Amino acid sequence: MTAQNTGLAAAAEKVKLIAAEHAAQADATRKLAPEVVEALRDAGFARHFVAAERGGAEGSFAELTEAVFTVGQGCASTAWCASLSALSSRFAGLLSREGQDEIWASGPDTFVVTGQPPMGKGTVVDGGHRLSGRWLYVSGVDFADWALLCGMVGEEGRFFAVPRKDFTVLETWDSVGMKATSSHSVVVDDVLVPSHLSFDRVDLLKGTSWSPVPSHNVPFQAVGGLTFVAPAVGAAMGALDACIAVLSGKKQSVMNAVDLVRASGQVESARLLVEQNAAVLDDREFTPAAMARNERNVAYVAEVLVDAVGGLVRAAGTSGLAEGGALQRFWRDVVSCSSHVALRYETASVRTYPASVLG
DSSP states (O other), X not given: OOOOOTTHHHHHHHHHHHHHHHHHHHHHHTSOXXXXXXXXXXXXXXXXXXXXXXXXXXXXXXXXXXXXXXXXXXXXXXXXXXXXXXXXXXXXXXXXXXXXXXXXXXXXXXXXXXXXXXXXXXXXXXXXEEEEEEEEEETTGGGOSEEEEEEEETTEEEEEEEEGGGOEEEOOOOOSSSGGGOOEEEEEEEEEEEGGGEEEHHHHXXXXXXXXXXXXXXXXXXXXXXXXXXXXXXXXXXXXXXXXXXXXXXXXXXXXXXXXXXXXXXXXXXXXHHHHHHHHHXXXXXXXXXXXXXXXXXXXXXXXXXXXXXXXXXXXXXGGGOTTOHHHHHHHHHHHHHTSGGGSHHHHXXXXXXXXXXX
């Protein structure tokens, strides 16, 4: 029996309100306000997949997904960081017991960020590895306590847990959407990483861990982009609300109504598909067909959401493109989200229909 993070839903509503209040500021400064970061920590996103014995929630993927939807209605960048803080802590669950002791020495609310592509190089030394490299697009790094960074050791990939004092942040994130995700570059220069603070990349891919926590033992493919698509769904829900607010009190045309109704159906269907993905993970349905469907779902959802928010902008007209308005911000955020490699048909098709099938 695992503990459930039953308070996350209510906490997410509070985060949504605080994030929405600071969303315009975050868009302008390209940073989440300190109040928003603390709200994320207090809500329990970082502890969501941490073991109960360490004070964590051992929560479900469904709970997290719904909470990210909620936060995304207030601010997509905040939802993105909420999602990644939870999933990065899940990755940290693959560390040895000694490694987990160090990561969560101060409690389960440690903010962990991840550089998944193997952009660094590790060299074997007595007691561990020396790590160097530069990792791009490490989201949430402005307020990270630890970074999990993947590097090559010979022909094999390994993840290394590096404390904040041992890496440098280069502010390289300049996207027109998702501005406040702090998806900057991380640089590590010849840092010693003890053996207990690293694990094989294959363990993450296969979802194999000594940990008894179910969420720590999930094949990477099964997640299928859930981390990145849930914030996009929340943002599209926010865009729908923003469009309705713009249109409220205005004389409506049939064209407005058609665009609005069509977009609402697209957003709702996208939400249902993403909820289906979360159910696969919680039900541990790790069949090739289910995992391939999860990857297909997120690629399809990303495409549909871009179309939906485009329709909402069209329905709102010029009023919806006011520079300080929420609708245009959600529009940019959804388009930016959809560009992530994990949400592309190319990524899904390679594993769904390998070269041996495609010829």
